[in-house]
Amino acid sequence: MELVYLLIPLACLGAAVAVGFLGSVVGRVAAHTIAIAGVAISFLLSIIVAVDVSQGHHFNGAIYTWGQSGGVVFTVGFLIDELTAVMMVVVTFVSLMVHVYTIGYMAKDPGYTRFFSYIGLFTFAMLMLVMANNFLQLFFGWEAVGLVSYLLIGFWYERESAIFANLKAFLVNRVGDLGFLLGIAGVLFLFGSLDYATVFEAAPQKETATLVSPMGYEWQWITLICLLLFVGAMGKSAQVPLHVWLPDSMEGPTPISALIHAATMVTAGIFMVARMSPLFELSETARSVVLMIGALTALLMALVGLVQTDIKRVVAYSTLSQLGYMTVALGASAYSIAIFHLTTHAFFKALLFLGAGAVIIALHHEQDMRKMGGLRRALPITYGTCIVGSLALSGIPPFSGFFSKDAIIEAVAHATIPGAGLTYVAVLIGVFVTALYSFRLIFMVFHGQRAENLDEAHGVNEPGWVVTFPLIALAIPSVVAGAILVEPVLSGRLFATAITEPVIATGSHTTAGTMLLHGFSGLPFWLAVAGVISAWVLYCLKPRWPSKIASTFSPVYRILQRKYGFDELYQCVFMRGSRYLGEHLWRTGDVKLIDGIMVNGTANLVGRLAEIIRHLQSGYIYHYAFAMIIGLVVAMSWHLWV
Amino acid sequence: MIPLSHYLVLSGILFALSMIGIFLNRKNIVILLMAIELLLLSANMNFVAFSHYLGNMSGQVFVFFILTVAAAEASIGLAILIIVFRNRQSINVQDLGSLRG
Amino acid sequence: MNFLQFSFYLFSVILIVAASLVVTVRNPVKAVLYLVLVFFSAACIWLTLEAEFLAIVLVLVYVGAVMVLFLFVVMMLDIDVARLREGFTQYLPAGLVIAGVMVAELAVVMLSGRFGLDALPRPVARGVDYSNTRELGLVLYTDYVYAFEMAALILLVAIIAAISLTFRRRGGTKVQVIAEQLRVTKADRLRIVKMSSEITDGEKSQ
Numbered sequence: 001m002e003l004v005y006l007l008i009p010l011a012c013l014g015a016a017v018a019v020g021f022l023g024s025v026v027g028r029v030a031a032h033t034i035a036i037a038g039v040a041i042s043f044l045l046s047i048i049v050a051v052d053v054s055q056g057h058h059f060n061g062a063i064y065t066w067g068q069s070g071g072v073v074f075t076v077g078f079l080i081d082e083l084t085a086v087m088m089v090v091v092t093f094v095s096l097m098v099h100v101y102t103i104g105y106m107a108k109d110p111g112y113t114r115f116f117s118y119i120g121l122f123t124f125a126m127l128m129l130v131m132a133n134n135f136l137q138l139f140f141g142w143e144a145v146g147l148v149s150y151l152l153i154g155f156w157y158e159r160e161s162a163i164f165a166n167l168k169a170f171l172v173n174r175v176g177d178l179g180f181l182l183g184i185a186g187v188l189f190l191f192g193s194l195d196y197a198t199v200f201e202a203a204p205q206k207e208t209a210t211l212v213s214p215m216g217y218e219w220q221w222i223t224l225i226c227l228l229l230f231v232g233a234m235g236k237s238a239q240v241p242l243h244v245w246l247p248d249s250m251e252g253p254t255p256i257s258a259l260i261h262a263a264t265m266v267t268a269g270i271f272m273v274a275r276m277s278p279l280f281e282l283s284e285t286a287r288s289v290v291l292m293i294g295a296l297t298a299l300l301m302a303l304v305g306l307v308q309t310d311i312k313r314v315v316a317y318s319t320l321s322q323l324g325y326m327t328v329a330l331g332a333s334a335y336s337i338a339i340f341h342l343t344t345h346a347f348f349k350a351l352l353f354l355g356a357g358a359v360i361i362a363l364h365h366e367q368d369m370r371k372m373g374g375l376r377r378a379l380p381i382t383y384g385t386c387i388v389g390s391l392a393l394s395g396i397p398p399f400s401g402f403f404s405k406d407a408i409i410e411a412v413a414h415a416t417i418p419g420a421g422l423t424y425v426a427v428l429i430g431v432f433v434t435a436l437y438s439f440r441l442i443f444m445v446f447h448g449q450r451a452e453n454l455d456e457a458h459g460v461n462e463p464g465w466v467v468t469f470p471l472i473a474l475a476i477p478s479v480v481a482g483a484i485l486v487e488p489v490l491s492g493r494l495f496a497t498a499i500t501e502p503v504i505a506t507g508s509h510t511t512a513g514t515m516l517l518h519g520f521s522g523l524p525f526w527l528a529v530a531g532v533i534s535a536w537v538l539y540c541l542k543p544r545w546p547s548k549i550a551s552t553f554s555p556v557y558r559i560l561q562r563k564y565g566f567d568e569l570y571q572c573v574f575m576r577g578s579r580y581l582g583e584h585l586w587r588t589g590d591v592k593l594i595d596g597i598m599v600n601g602t603a604n605l606v607g608r609l610a611e612i613i614r615h616l617q618s619g620y621i622y623h624y625a626f627a628m629i630i631g632l633v634v635a636m637s638w639h640l641w642v
Numbered sequence: 643m644i645p646l647s648h649y650l651v652l653s654g655i656l657f658a659l660s661m662i663g664i665f666l667n668r669k670n671i672v673i674l675l676m677a678i679e680l681l682l683l684s685a686n687m688n689f690v691a692f693s694h695y696l697g698n699m700s701g702q703v704f705v706f707f708i709l710t711v712a713a714a715e716a717s718i719g720l721a722i723l724i725i726v727f728r729n730r731q732s733i734n735v736q737d738l739g740s741l742r743g
Numbered sequence: 744m745n746f747l748q749f750s751f752y753l754f755s756v757i758l759i760v761a762a763s764l765v766v767t768v769r770n771p772v773k774a775v776l777y778l779v780l781v782f783f784s785a786a787c788i789w790l791t792l793e794a795e796f797l798a799i800v801l802v803l804v805y806v807g808a809v810m811v812l813f814l815f816v817v818m819m820l821d822i823d824v825a826r827l828r829e830g831f832t833q834y835l836p837a838g839l840v841i842a843g844v845m846v847a848e849l850a851v852v853m854l855s856g857r858f859g860l861d862a863l864p865r866p867v868a869r870g871v872d873y874s875n876t877r878e879l880g881l882v883l884y885t886d887y888v889y890a891f892e893m894a895a896l897i898l899l900v901a902i903i904a905a906i907s908l909t910f911r912r913r914g915g916t917k918v919q920v921i922a923e924q925l926r927v928t929k930a931d932r933l934r935i936v937k938m939s940s941e942i943t944d945g946e947k948s949q
Contacts, residue, residue, distance in 0.1 A: 619742030621735055622668035626834075629661055633841055636848050643865045644751050644791070647858040652755050652788070654849035656762055658842035663766025665838030670827040672771050672817055676778050679809075680762055683785055686797075694792040695863045699882045702875075705797050706883065709804060710894040714901030716809050720816045721905040727820050734827055 001052065004045050005078045006063060008088065009127040011041040012095075016120030023113025035116035036099045039123055043092035050085040058497065060133050060197055072194065079133030079196055083339060083498035087130040087271055090343050091264050093477075094350045095123045097470035098259040101354050104466035105255050105361055111155060118155070119259060122148040126264050130271060135184045135194040138272065142180065142236065145265045146173050152260060153252040162251040169245035176235015176242050183228030190221050200278040200500070207282045226279055226286035229272065230293075237269030237323050240297045244566050246320055250312040254357030257312060262319045262353050263346035270326045270342050274335040278500040281333065288418045291331025295423035298324030300564065302433040306440065307550075307560045311356045311369050314441050318393060319349055321430060325408050328423055333502055334411035336495040341404035344481050348392035348401055351474040355386040358471065359445060361463050369444045376446040379462050383446045385471040390442050392478045394435035394528045397519045398512075400482030405431070406515065407490060409524050431524045435531025443539035483512040490515075649691035656684035671726075671733045675719050682712045751791050758784040769824060771817045779810050793869060796876040 015038025023031045062077035078084075099119065106112050125148055129141025154166030184194070190206055191199045209221040233239070238246040249261050260266070273280060273290065280287055298321050305317030322345050329338035360367055362379055376383040392401035409431070412424045462468065488494040490511075495501075519525050538545050550557045562568065660680035667673035686705045693701025727733050761780040768774050782805045789798040856862065883891055 617742060619739035620668075621671075621738065622664070622674075625664055625668075625674075629664070629841060633845055633848075636845065640848055640851065643860060644748055645858065645860045645865070646863050647853045648751070648755075649788075649792070650853040650858060651850060652758070654846055654853065655759055657849075658846045659759070659762045659766060661845065662835075662838045662842045665834045665841070666766055666831055667827075668834065669829070670771070670822075670824075672813070672820075672822070673766065673774055676765055676774060676813065679778065679805075680765065680781065683782070687785065687788070690789050690792050690794045690797060694794065695865065697866055699878055702794055702797055702879055703882055703887050705794075706800075706879070707887075707890060707894055709797075709800060710898060713804060713809055714897050717812065717901050717905045718908070720812055721908040723816060724820070724909050731821075733820065733822060 001049075001057070001059065002061075002063070002078075004049060005059065005080060005131065008042045008045045008049070008092075009124050009131065011038045011045070012120050012124040012127065014038060016117050016124060019113055019120060020117030023117060028112050031113040031116055032099070032103050035120050036096070038120055039092060039096050039099050042123065042127065043089075043096045046085070046088040046092045049080060050089050053080060053082055053085040062133070072188065072192070074136050074194070075134060076137055077133040077195075078131045080131065081498040082495050083271075083274065084130055086339060086343060086494075088127060090346045091123065091126050091130065094263040094346055094474075095119065095126075095259060097350065097354070097474055098255045100466055101258075101357070101470040102253075102255045104463050105357055106253060109253075115152075115155065115253065115255075118148055118152050119256070122152070122260060122265070126268070129268055133196055135187055135196070135199075138275075139181070139184060142232070142268060142272075143177065145260070145268060146170070146177070146236070149173075149249070149260050149265055152256040153249045155252050155256070159251065165245075165248040165251040169249050172242050172245040173235045176232045179228045179230075179235070180232020183225050183230075183232060186221070186225040186228060190225065196275070203278050203282060220283060220285070222279055223283040223285045226276070226283045227289060229276060229279075230286065230290055233269030233273050233327075234293065235269070236272075237266050237327065238297075238320055239269070239293050239323065239327055240300060241566060243297060243301065243320050244563075244570060247313055247316045247563070250310070250316050254312065254353060254360060257316070258350045258353030258357065261316065262349040266319065266323060267326070267342045267346065270323065270330065270338055273327075273330045274339050274499055277335045280330070280335075281500050281502075284417050287331050287333060289331075290327055291412075291415070291417065291423050292419045294324045294327025294329075294331050295419070295426040296324070297321065298328060298430045299426040299433070302430050302437065304560050304563050305437040306433065307557060309369050310367050311359060311372070311441065311445065312353070312367055314369070314437060315349070315352050315356055318352075318434065318437060321434060322349065322393070325405060325427065325430070328427055329408040329411055331417070331423070332408075332411045332415040332420065333417075334408065335499045335501050336489050337404065337407045337411055339495065339499075340485055340489045341401075341408060343485065344392065344400035344404045344478070347474055347481055348389045348399075348478040351385055351471060351478050352389040352393065354467070354471055354474065355382050355389060358382040358463055358467050361467065362461065369441065372445045373448040374446070379446075381462055381468045381471060385475040386442060386446070388475045388478055390438040392482075393438050394531060395431060395524060396435075396528055396532070397516050397525065398479075398483055400478055400480065402519060402525075403482035403486040403512070403515055406519055406522065406524055407486070428523060428527060432527040432531045432534075435528040436535050439532045439535035440539055443535055447540055448543065486515055487511045646691055646695045650688060653684040653687035653691070656680060656687065660684065669735045671723055671735055671738075674735075675716065675723070679712065679716065682708060747791055751788060754784040754787045758788065769828065771822060771824070772814065775810060775813045775817055778813070779806050782806050782810065793873075793875060796879050 015035045018038075019031045019035050026034075059078060059080040062075035064076040065073060066076060067074035099116070102115060102119070106115055109115065122145060125141050125144030127141075129138060129145060132138040132141060150166045150170045153169050154162050156162045187199055188194055190209060191202050193199055193202075203222065207220075207222060211219045211221050211224060213219060231242075234242045246261055246266065250257055252261070280290070301317050301320035301324060305314055305321060308314045308317060322341070326338045326341050326345070329335070329341060359372070359375065359379065359382060362375070362382070363372065366372070388399065392399035395402045395405040397403075409424070409427055412420060412427055415423075485494070538549075559565070657680075660677045663677035663680065664674060667677065686708055689701040689705045689708075693699065693705075723733060726738065730737055758781055761777045761784065764777045765774050765781060768777065782801055786798040786801045786806075789795075789801065
C-alpha cells in the first residue's frame with residue numbers, strides 16, 4: 001500500500017514535470033493527455049485508498065528522511081486516515097474535472113501546456129499537504145500551493161492587473177505564513193517534535209504550560225500556538241482581515257478559480273485546523289477567536305457578494321462567505337462538520353465556477369453580469385447545473401449544501417463558548433444573503449431580457465463536451481454527497497480516529513431522513529427560501545427595485561461596493577506605511593548611516609586620523625630611533641616600578 | 643673579587659653612552675652605525691659575564707651568533723651607505739627623508 | 744687589589760673613555776680608531792671572564808675586518824663633517840636625561856645585591872688544561888648545529904648582498920666573453936683571398 005500512497009502525488013508531479021519540460025515538443029494533445037492521465041491515476045488510486053481506509057487500514061509512517069538537526073528529524077511521511085482519504089478524493093476528483101474542462105476553456109490560449117503543468121504541480125502540492133504526517137511536510141505543501149497559486153493568478157502575465165493580483169495574493173499569504181511558521185516553531189519548542197502523532201499524544205500534558213510575556217501576562221502555550229497556526233489558516237483560507245487577495249485572484253483563468261480558489265487550496269486552512277483538532281480542543285480562547293473570525297467573514301463577505309457585477313467575483317465572495325461558515329464550524333468544535341461542508345462546498349463551488357466559466361466562454365470572455373441575461377435557452381446544460389449548484393449553495397434540501405450548512409448552524413446553536421450567540425445570528429443572516437446573491441446571479445445571467453449588446457451574429461452556443469461533462473460530473477455529487485455523507489459524519493463514526501472533538505450536539509437528527517424532516521421546519525430553510533424569493537422579486541419581477549434600493553441606502557451601498565475599505569486601508573496603512581518606512585530607512589539608514597557614517601565615515605575617519613598621524617612619520621631615521629629608545633626607557637621604568 | 647654587578651654596570655654605561663651617541667650624531671649615519679656596534683657590544687658583555695658566573699656555555703654561543711649577525715649587518719649597512727652616497731653625494735640623515743608621510 | 748681586578752678596572756676606564764670619545768669626536772676617522780680601542784679593551788675584559796675564544800674573535804673579526812671596513816668607507820667617502828655636526832648638542836640634554844634615567848634604573852637593579860658576590864660568587868679560576876675553544880665548539884657543533892648552519896647562510900647572504908649592492912660595471916673594462924669565443928667559426932677569423940699569381944718586376948728581372 002505504501003507504494004500506492006507514494007504513487008498518488010508522484011503521478012501528478014511526474015505528469016507536471018513531463019508536460020512542463022516537454023510540452024512544447026510533444027504538442028497540445030499529447031500534453032493534456034499526459035496531464036489528465038497523471039491526475040486520473042491519482043484519482044483512481046485515491047479511491048482505492050479511500051476504500052482501503054474505510055475498512056480500517058490506517059497508515060502513519062515516514063517514507064524518507066531528508067534531514068536531521070539537533071535531535072529533530074525531518075521526514076517525508078504519510079498519515080493516511082479518513083480525513084486524508086476524504087481530502088484526497090475531493091482534491092483529485094475536482095482536479096480531474098478541472099483538467100478536462102481546461103481543454104475546452106483554454107483551447108485558444110498560447111500558454112496551454114504551461115497551464116497543464118501548473119495544475120499538475122498544484123495537485124501534487126495539495127496532495128503532499130493533505131497526506132503529510134508532520135508539520136514540516138505540511139508547511140512544504142502549504143508553501144508549494146501558495147507558489148503555484150501565485151503562478152496561476154499571474155498566468156496571463158501580460159495583464160498588469162493579473163500581476164498586481166498575484167503579487168497581492170503572495171504578500172497577503174506571506175503575512176499568514178509568518179504566523180503559521182511561528183506556530184510550527186512554537187510546536188517544535190514546546191513538544192520537541194514535528195510529528196503529528198507525537199505532538200497530539202503529548203498535547204494534553206502540556207495543556208497547563210504557560211508563557212510569561214515581558215509585560216507580565218501569562219499565556220497558555222497551546223493558545224499561542226493555535227492562534228499562530230490559525231493566522232496561517234486565515235491567510236490561506238482567506239478569512240477577514242486577510243481575505244483581500246481572494247477576490248483579486250479571479251484575474252487567473254476560470255478553471256484555476258474553480259480548482260484553487262474555491263475547491264481545494266483555500267480549504268487548506270480549514271483542513272489544517274481540523275487536523276490540529278487535538279490542539280485546538282485544549283484552548284477555548286483560540287476556538288472563540290476562530291468562531292468570531294469565521295462569523296465575521298461569513299456575514300460580511302456575503303453582503304459584499306450582493307453588489308458585485310463581475311460574475312466570477314460574485315462566486316468568489318460566496319467562496320469567502322462559505323469559508324467563513326467552515327471556520328465557524330471549526331470554532332464550534334465541529335471539525336468533522338467543517339470537513340463535511342468543505343467536501344460538499346468543493347463540489348458545488350467548483351460546479352458554480354465552471355458554470356460561470358462556461359458562460360464566459362459562450363459570451364467570448366465577457367464577465368460583466370449587467371451585459372448578460374436570458375441565456376437559459378442558449379445554454380441549457382450550464383443553466384441546469386448552475387441551478388443545482390446555487391440550490392446547494394443556498395442550502396435548499398435535499399441538495400448537499402443543505403446538510404452541511406444545517407449541521408454547522410445546529411452546531412453553533414449548541415456551542416457555549418464566548419461569541420457563540422452573535423455567531424448564530426450572523427450565520428442565520430448569512431443563509432438569507434447567500435440565497436439572495438446566488439439567485440441574483442442566476443436571474444441576472446439566465447433570466448430576464450436578453451441583453452441587447454450581446455453580439456447576436458457570433459451566436460451563443462453551449463460549449464463542447466469537455467466543458468459540459470465536468471459540469472454534469474460535478475452536479476451529481478453536489479446533489480447526493482450531502483445525503484450520503486451526513487449520517488457517517490454526524491454520528492461521529494467517519495472521523496473518529498482522525499479528529500478529536502466532543503460529541504457533536506445536533507439533537508437526534510443524525511440521518512439524512514431525520515435531517516430532511518427537521519430541515520423543512522427549521523429557520524434556516526425558510527430564510528433560504530426567503531432569499532430565493534427576494535432574488536426573484538428583485539431581479540425578475542421588479543428589475544428597477546435594486547437600483548432604487550441602492551440609491552435609498554447609498555451609504556451602505558457604497559460601503560459594500562468598496563468592500564468595507566479593506567483595500568484602501570491596507571493601501572494607506574501598509575503600502576504607504578511601508579513605502580514611507582522604506583523611504584526613511586533608505587534615507588537615514590542606508591544613505592546616512594551606512595553610506596554616510598559607516599562607509600564614507602570610515603574612510604573619512606581614517607583619512608583624518610592619518611592627517612594627524614602622518615606628522616609622526618617624519619621620514620628621518622633618528623626620529624624613529626628616538627621613539628624606540630624612549631619606548632625602551634618607559635618599558636623599563638614600567639617593569640621596575642609598576 | 644670582582645662581582646657580576648660591576649660587569650653589568652659597565653655594560654649599562656656602555657649602553658647609555660651609545661644612546662647618547664645616537665642622540666648627538668643623529669645626522670651622521672656612519673657614527674650611528676658605530677653607536678649600534680657599541681650597543682651590541684654592551685649586550686655581548688652581559689652575555690659573557692652571565693655565562694661565566696652561571697657556568698653556562700650557552701651565553702657565549704649567543705655572543706658568537708650576535709657577532710655573526712652584527713658583521714653581516716655592518717657589511718650590508720656600509721654597502722647601503724655607499725650606494726646612498728653615490729646617488730646623493732651626502733650621508734646626512736636629514737637629506738634622507740623621502741619616506742615622509 | 745690583585746692583577747685581575749686591576750686589569751678589569753683599568754680596561755673599564757679605557758673602554759668608557761674611548762666609547763665617549765667615539766660618539767663625540769669631530770673626525771669620523773678618529774671615531775673609528777677610538778672604536779677599535781673600545782673593542783680591544785672589551786676583548787681584554789672578556790679575557791678576565793675566561794672567554795678567550797670570543798675575545799680573540801672580537802679582535803680578529805671586529806678589529807681586523809669590520810673596523811677596517813669602516814675605516815675604508817669613512818676614508819673613501821667625501822664627508823662634509825661641518826654640516827653633519829650642525830645642531831650637535833641640540834638633543835644633548837634630552838639624551839643625557841634619557842641615558843641618566845636608564846643608567847639609574849639599571850644600577851638600581853644591578854646593585855640591588857641580587858648580582859653581588861654573596862648571591863653569585865665568582866667561580867674558581869680554571870686550570871691550565873682548560874680550553875674555552877673546545878668547550879664552545881662542543882656546544883656549537885652539537886646543540887646549536889642548525890643555528891650555526893643558519894649563521895653561515897646569513898653570512899653568505901650578506902656577502903652576496905654587499906657585493907650586488909655596490910657592484911657597478913664601468914665602461915672600458917676588458918672582460919672575456921667565453922660564449923662568443925666558443926661561437927667563433929673559421930669564417931670570422933680567416934679570410935681567403937683568391938688571386939691570380941703575378942710575377943713582380945723584380946722576379947721578372949731575374
